[in-house]
Amino acid sequence: MTVPQLFYFDLRGFGEYIRLLFRDNQIEFEDIRLDHEPKDNRLDRGLEWQELKKSMIFGQMPCLKHDGKEYVQTGAIMRHLARIHGLNGSDEDEATFLDMFFEGVRDTRKEYSRFIYYDSPKREEMLESILPRDLADFEKLMKVHPGEFIIGDKPNYADYILFEELDVYTHLYATILDKYPSLKAFWVKMWQRPNLKAYLEKRKADRVWINAIEKGLD
Ligand SMILES: N[C@@H](CCC(=O)N[C@@H](CS)C(=O)NCC(=O)O)C(=O)O
Known part of the structure; x- marks a missing residue:
């Protein structure tokens, strides 16, 4: 291997x-x-x-x-x-729920990419319309299963895209998650995971780009 x-x-x-x-x-x-x-x-x-x-x-x-x-x-x-x-939920239903989350987060990412690369939608539309709409949907979905992660008490594969995209949106607007308590708690929790923490802090120090340098984000 x-x-x-x-x-x-x-x-x-x-x-x-x-x-x-x-x-x-x-x-x-x-x-x-x-x-x-x-x-x-x-x-x-x-x-x-x-x-x-x-x-x-x-x-x-x-x-x-x-x-x-x-x-x-x-x-x-x-x-x-x-x-x-073993990061795909425990049955077909959970796996499909994770897929729904993954695809939903990707749809939001498409809007973000259009904003970054084509300036359409504009920043205001991202912040005032697209992100509030999509984050509210994710917040609702986050509550379907008990636990701090998408499903239960451990991350599955879709938790990583959700975490990454939420983190990117906090670079657009630092307090953007404040209105979405489940998403914010999840984002904070992921930052604290020991295996991620060191990597994330190093990444921050290295200033690895988030495809957003054109917009003055870091
Ligand atoms: N549908 C593909 C899209 C992959 C994609 O767009 N890759 C971009 C970077 S994010 C790329 O390779 N761009 C360089 C190129 O097209 O030459 C996926 O989800 O992986």
């Missing part, structure tokens, strides 16, 4: 959900971060994205390589890891 290799840019982005899952569960992996700057495409370990892109199944990352196999598409990678590491 070899160590899985995660290929992604030197950003948080979609790759961060996978990194958080690995870190929190103390699963050894190689975090291969390619330089995302188009100006000089010299990449980590001499890899060059435009070159590597040609070998990627859909020409994009994240990509997980393990034991001679290649997995792409963020959701597929997360669910693959969820199934093999």
Whole structure:
């Protein structure tokens, strides 16, 4: 059994959900971060994205390589890891609930990406309309199952995307979670998890980008 290799840019982005899952569960992996700057495409370990892109199944990352196999598409990678590491709930119903959460959070992320890259929606629309609408939905869903996480007392795979995206939104507006007590408690709890804490603090100190530098976020 070899160590899985995660290929992604030197950003948080979609790759961060996978990194958080690995870190929190103390699963050894190689975090291969390619330089995302188009100006000089010299990449980590001499890899060059435009070159590597040609070998990627859909020409994009994240990509997980393990034991001679290649997995792409963020959701597929997360669910693959969820199934093999017991992070997919305890039955079909819970697994589907986690999928609903995952897809819902991704839909919000699509709006965020359009804001970041195309300035449409505008910041005001994100803060005054899109995020309040979506966060209220997540807050409601968060209460369906007892416990501090999406389901019960331990994170499953969808908890990592939820945590990452909530964290990104606090960079947009620091107190954005204050109106959503379950989401805020969850976000605080995740920050305190011992295996994540050290990584998150280092990430903060390293100022790893959240695809938002254009908007002056850090
Ligand atoms: N549907 C894919 C989308 C992946 C994607 O958009 N990857 C972007 C980075 S977040 C990428 O590789 N961009 C570089 C390129 O397209 O050349 C997924 O969910 O993983």
